[in-house]
Amino acid sequence: MFFPVSGLSWSGIHHANVLVPHAVGDLGIAAVISSLVFLLVFIAISFQLLHETAAAMLGAAAILLLTYIGGSHNPNLQILSFEQAMNSVDWNVIFLIMGMMSFMAILAETNVFRWMAIRFYHASHGNTWLLTLSLLLLTGVTSALLNDVTVILLLVPLSIQLALAIGIHPYTLVIPEVLISNIGGAGTLIGNPPSTIVGSYIGISFVGYLANMLPIVLACMVAVLIAIRLMYRTEFAPRECESSSALVEKLSRDSDIRNRDTLLKAGVIGLLIIVGFITADQVDMPPGVVAFSGAALLIAWVRPDMSRMIREVDWTTLLFFIALFIVVGGMEETGAIQWLATRIAVIAGENADRAALLTTWVSAFASAIVANIPFTVAALPVAEFLTDMIPGAASSGIIYWALVLGADLGGNATILGSAPNIVAIGLLAQAGYRLSFQRFARDGIIVTVITLMLASIWLLVRY
Numbered sequence: 001m002f003f004p005v006s007g008l009s010w011s012g013i014h015h016a017n018v019l020v021p022h023a024v025g026d027l028g029i030a031a032v033i034s035s036l037v038f039l040l041v042f043i044a045i046s047f048q049l050l051h052e053t054a055a056a057m058l059g060a061a062a063i064l065l066l067t068y069i070g071g072s073h074n075p076n077l078q079i080l081s082f083e084q085a086m087n088s089v090d091w092n093v094i095f096l097i098m099g100m101m102s103f104m105a106i107l108a109e110t111n112v113f114r115w116m117a118i119r120f121y122h123a124s125h126g127n128t129w130l131l132t133l134s135l136l137l138l139t140g141v142t143s144a145l146l147n148d149v150t151v152i153l154l155l156v157p158l159s160i161q162l163a164l165a166i167g168i169h170p171y172t173l174v175i176p177e178v179l180i181s182n183i184g185g186a187g188t189l190i191g192n193p194p195s196t197i198v199g200s201y202i203g204i205s206f207v208g209y210l211a212n213m214l215p216i217v218l219a220c221m222v223a224v225l226i227a228i229r230l231m232y233r234t235e236f237a238p239r240e241c242e243s244s245s246a247l248v249e250k251l252s253r254d255s256d257i258r259n260r261d262t263l264l265k266a267g268v269i270g271l272l273i274i275v276g277f278i279t280a281d282q283v284d285m286p287p288g289v290v291a292f293s294g295a296a297l298l299i300a301w302v303r304p305d306m307s308r309m310i311r312e313v314d315w316t317t318l319l320f321f322i323a324l325f326i327v328v329g330g331m332e333e334t335g336a337i338q339w340l341a342t343r344i345a346v347i348a349g350e351n352a353d354r355a356a357l358l359t360t361w362v363s364a365f366a367s368a369i370v371a372n373i374p375f376t377v378a379a380l381p382v383a384e385f386l387t388d389m390i391p392g393a394a395s396s397g398i399i400y401w402a403l404v405l406g407a408d409l410g411g412n413a414t415i416l417g418s419a420p421n422i423v424a425i426g427l428l429a430q431a432g433y434r435l436s437f438q439r440f441a442r443d444g445i446i447v448t449v450i451t452l453m454l455a456s457i458w459l460l461v462r463y
Helices: 029-046 052-073 082-088 091-108 112-124 128-145 148-166 171-185 193-202 206-231 245-253 260-283 287-302 306-312 315-334 336-348 352-369 372-389 398-410 419-430 437-462
Strands: 013-015 018-020
Touching: 029 052, 029 315, 029 336, 029 372, 052 082, 052 315, 082 315, 091 148, 091 193, 091 260, 091 287, 091 306, 091 315, 112 128, 112 148, 128 148, 128 171, 128 206, 148 171, 148 419, 171 206, 171 398, 171 419, 171 437, 193 206, 193 287, 193 372, 193 398, 206 260, 206 398, 206 437, 260 287, 315 336, 315 372, 336 352, 336 372, 352 372, 352 398, 352 437, 372 398, 398 437, 419 437
Parallel strands: none
Antiparallel strands: 013 018
């Protein structure tokens, strides 16, 4: 199921059987400057020279200041007006993430995730693999239904304590959880930011996204679970349980449900949100409206401490998205994106399968080196151009699905690839465990290659 996108119209000249937009000659000064601003923001984020939100905001400010100050003296420096900047922001993505964050802020207060994890521990009876499998399934499912960063924030600290309680290294639980979180989040429209960004861009429904992505995500999860079982076979080998009774007792005491009334209300609203996601396409309601409305209903019903709840919402992430959309909007408005798209189109030719595989593996490689969120935002207009240009690509949406899979799965290769990776590294460091780039990549690259091969087969067979 695929919904065509309304966006840039590629009028123009026919050259070598390729439809090329008019403005693909030499780049103007505005296009060069907007590209340079994006590149600097990209470098600052990827190498952690600045906080990602600070870098994106500085880039957006540069675009706007150049337009109004420089553009008043030289029209060639006009990149993006304030009105155009607001139109370049995908507000559906912003409201979707904000709504789910607000919902999670209330749900997290019930302690339900810690309660579930400790129940898994008791059910495993000291079997390390069974405990790990339970935690991984919990991570994968919750990452598909909730924001994956929030899931990592909730589960990783507990997993570190559980690992110490049963006498294994925390990496045995935490690294697989992060890998599964990135894969599971790709299964739904609301799991991973790249999925949300692409889904909103093409205007696909929650159910339509599931039909295209859930089968391959489930296949990847099964393959990765097998790979993890083999990679950590020494840690999962049957052995005498080394549990720390004092630590287990403390974890059990801290895992009680704190507010059953709030949990019940959150469960009811959560069910309504899921139903809303499934049925919203019948009235053309964006997912952002569903999530935001559900959060508003839950807040009105539970009546939490608003000051505390507002602090729990990750406003820095929301500001990051808004500023980044503006920076990329400058590149799109000045023609820099279109210029890049035509160069890629020459390599892809008119073969949709070749273009899809190229998009998947290039996206994965780029997402392994830099954060997959800014890459996805920048790559979307390129994917749109390829979809419009290549015969048969628009009806199936294969280029967009290739971008989703490449960005989501490629984020597993290195610690820089996705937000959950970086968050987990920070949580491990707080507990006294410094996870190196090489150690994470040792497992991450193996998992990434396995899942990308499956994704490539899926794209060729499904579309």
